[in-house]
Amino acid sequence: VTIDIGDARRIHPPNKQEVGRRLSLLARAIAYGESVVASGPVYQSMRVDGDKARLRFSHVDGGLVARDGASLTGFAISGPVGVWHSARAEIVGDEVVVSDEQVAKPKAVRYGWANHPECNLFNREGLPAAPFRTDP
Numbered sequence: 001v002t003i004d005i006g007d008a009r010r011i012h013p014p015n016k017q018e019v020g021r022r023l024s025l026l027a028r029a030i031a032y033g034e035s036v037v038a039s040g041p042v043y044q045s046m047r048v049d050g051d052k053a054r055l056r057f058s059h060v061d062g063g064l065v066a067r068d069g070a071s072l073t074g075f076a077i078s079g080p081v082g083v084w085h086s087a088r089a090e091i092v093g094d095e096v097v098v099s100d101e102q103v104a105k106p107k108a109v110r111y112g113w114a115n116h117p118e119c120n121l122f123n124r125e126g127l128p129a130a131p132f133r134t135d136p
Contacts, residue, residue, distance in 0.1 A: 001040055004067070004128045008116040022127065037061050040127030046109060046134045052099045053077060053106040053134075054092075062124030064091045072096065074119035076110045078135075079103040084110070089121075096121065108135035 002022065005013040013019055029038035041057035041064060048054075057064065066072050072089040077100050085100040087109070098109050112119045112131030121129040 001128050001130045003112055003117065003119055003131060006116070025127075037123070037125040037127065039130075040123050040125075041121060041129035043111070043130070043132035043134070048106050049097075051104050051106065052097050053109050055096045055098060055109060055134075056094070057096070057129065059127075060094060060123050064094065064096065065122050065124055066091065067120040067122050067128075070120055072121055074112045074114075074117050074121070074131075076113060077103050077106055078108050079105050080107050082107070108133065110134070 002013055002019050005015050005018055007014055025036055025038040028034040028036050039059040042059050044056045044058045046053050046055050072091065075087040075089040075098050076084045077087040077098050078084045085102050087098045087100045089096050089098045110133045111121065111129065113133060117131065119128065
């Protein structure tokens with residue numbers, strides 16, 4: 001995943017060293033069987049808890065973090081009507097809790113679902129979460 005490296009004005013990411021580093025981690029894990037953290041968080045499941053959606057991820061290893069300690073960005077939530085709203089998201093333990101005051105009954109969540117999204121959910125090893133949507 002290189003969603004955090006791109007530049008909206010260029011087709012190729014300028015920080016090619018980081019792209020290469022991430023690809024080498026995948027090669028070491030898959031081709032050579034090394035026990036290295038090779039992936040950032042990957043969406044696993046969603047559970048509705050009142051007016052909030054609680055998301056779980058695989059590949060969290062040392063935990064979830066917001067890059068640079070900022071508030072989480074890049075999340076949207078919808079209710080039964082299917083209207084999407086930019087959402088507030090926070091890390092609570094090993095989950096991300098997503099909500100918006102306009103959505104009383106969450107139906108779906110999206111992350112990084114834009115042409116040039118601002119996304120900052122990472123694992124502690126410094127690898128970014130993959131974009132996802134919970135609706136089919």
